[in-house]
Amino acid sequence: MSIRAERVPGGWVRIVEPRSIAIGGMVLSLVGFFVVLPPLTLRTWVWPVTLGFFGVAAGIWAVSRGVRRVGWGAVVLGILGMTLGLLALESSVGKLDVVVVWSALLASMLRYATPLTFAAIGGMFSERSGVVNIALEGMMLSGAFFGILAAQKSDSWVFGLLAAMAAGATLALIHAFFSINLRADQIVIGTAINFLALGVTGYFFVDVYGDQGTPEGIPRIPDVNLPLDKIPTGLGEFLDDVFGSLNLMIWLSFVLLVVSYVVMFKTPIGLRIRAVGEHPRAADTVGISVYGVRYASVIVSGILAAAGGAYLSIGFLGSFNENMTAGRGFIALAALIFGAWRPFGAFSAALLFGFSSALAQRLPEYSGSAATLFQALPYVLTLIAVAGVIGRSIPPAAIGRPYIKQ
Amino acid sequence: MSESPASATPPPVTPPSNGGPPSVAARMAFYQRAGGIVTPIMTALLAFLVGGVVVAASGHNPLTTYREIFNGTGLNWFFQVGSHDIGLPFSDARVWFPWNVNDAQSEAAFNLQQTLLVATPLVFTGLAVAFAFRCGMFNIGGQGQYIVGAMVSVWVGSSWVGMNHGLHIVLAVVLAAFAGALWAGIAGFLKATVGAHEVITTIMLNWIAYWIGNYAFGQGGPLQNDFNESVPVSNDIAEGAKLPVFWGDALLQGLHVGFFVAIAALVVYWLTLNRTTLGYEVRAVGFNPEAARYGGISVRRSYFLAMAIAGGFAAIGGALDILGWQFRLGVIDIQSSQIGFIGIAVALLGRNTAVGVGLSALLFGALLNGTSTRNLDPEVFQPELAGNLTLMIQALVLLFVGADVLILIFWQRLRRLRPGRSAAREAPS
16 A cells, blocks of 8 residues: 655654645634534634635645645635635524534434444455445345344344344354356446345345334434543533434444554554455465455455444434345445545544535534535545545555455 | 348358457357347346346345336236227327227336336447447447436527527437537547557446546536436426427426437447448448458448447437436436436347347336336335345346357257257268
């Protein structure tokens, strides 16, 4: 993957480095936008415009020094900060107070981002090993359905979650068998698995639950209640609103993030996965089982994506309906690509997309149709990311190519 | 791989034998042609067989279920052979015809009209996938291109009321095709310039089109109807923009002339690929972009054009659906439509050939229509289940198409076992 050009000495030199300046510009633009929003709600155009201007200037300077990716990012963010800041000034304070409630927005962002995080990190394992996984959607959906089915039958969310993971692993096994052993086109197989999951879950949903839908009172993955409101001052209240009663799966997604980063980049296992995804022949030559690594990676991706799906049904909603993932698997795929096939990148993208969903939920206060259009944002951003306007996302080298042992 | 390819034209090509094939799509295209007609049929049969197992597992009788579905497709209309006559177009003359087309109202005839009505857009979305495939690209964006075509045609169709009948239709279809070509062209352009993978870009474009559609026709959207703000649907298209119905009752979703446009599109597809320079270049790039580049073909231009033409096909499918029988486009249509995705199965089962796409569009059209709520008797099999059965069969078709290397190996083993053949092989030595 990307190789750092050269090591930069620490300390002062690092601070005046163009990259840091550009990041500083980004922060300034954000601050400029932030001050016109509640709770500060400054009703002046001076701050967003001045700080946004600094952001753009820092970006342009960084670009002129050759730091293009971050530089252009700062330019875009600066312009966005100015525009959005001025837009916020157009709106009435009352509406702003309703829409921008930071604690609720952040908590809701985490809720939306969690299934995406699970699926995107799952997808990372598969794609890093060289197997395209556009079947994340189907794996999530099967996790959502079989999770709730097992939770209801066994009356325990633990079995629900386990069954969801098993369902995801089964689909992943099919994916792996067809795309690794039979060397079928991975995209055809991914598409097939999406249809298969849609058909199978829909079929059994109708067959088991009929038109009544899933019953009430199915055991759900518990929320974790933290006594954060014990912390004095307003901070405690804020933290309590955001983190006080998050679902267990949300906390698990944080753990998963760290674990997957360590596994992928700090352990021999991760090195093998990446080697197989970048140059399978070389990996094979040094004795790594390409098929074995790919099988394991695809199955892990199925398990994680299905866990994300299970969060939707038995964590978040407590019910299931046909095709309930409604494209979230593809947003996860987008997050994975937008995050350049890295755990923290994918997580940041999932947070960004989660935030846009959380905001879209509140935007109808201004305009319902605009809120609808807003939902296209993740896809547009990903399209821009792969187009390489702002630093390109480069996939693993051997992705999508079946490997033939010699 | 000694079998002669079933589709007449491909230049000789050897399958890439090791680690890094130029493109998976190209490799698969090779196997598909080598498999001829046998593998698609086996694929479909196997898919129905496994589907039947699922039906049996959930406690229904697969045979009666399939028979019921078949009767719902209207294909049994062809069994009623007799001595009838048919009117020739543009004249009053009538000639003998084995089937009774004058009786457009019988149940079988009506069902067949509906099957062909569904098969029509499937031909187009199938061609959209197939054309890109022949250029070595996988166009997953048929759904988005179909939606864009439908949106543009409903906009054109409901504007300029009172325009000349034929002109209005042509304008709506052409503008829709153009919009679809531009939409898919984005993916082609990105592939050609920065090498962005078309699968990723077309998936993103699908969802962008989906949300634009939800926005445009949703409540408060710019293209929402003028009469009722609470209904998220477009205006109806003008009478002058509706396609003429040539079989059945126009008020009961008879079969519109778009069906002939679909057949013409299959011919155009074949001609373009096999009898034009553009088609030659597209196929050359599909087989091996490197070799094509050496041969002086602009690979970038081919990528862009192939994708744009594919998008044009899918968009015409969307336009014909709007002008032919839907007459308006609602948010719910955009959300529930699967026509573009089924096009993937249509193209792959049809081996990306014109005849194959036509036949498999008919198969999937029949399947969709036969399992619709209108046709199935709930006593035999619940239609809600049947819709999902269709999805499963579709998925299995795709799985087995992907695994046709397996079927191919099996088939070749079978041939090798035949005594006459092995004797002939040993004779010269």
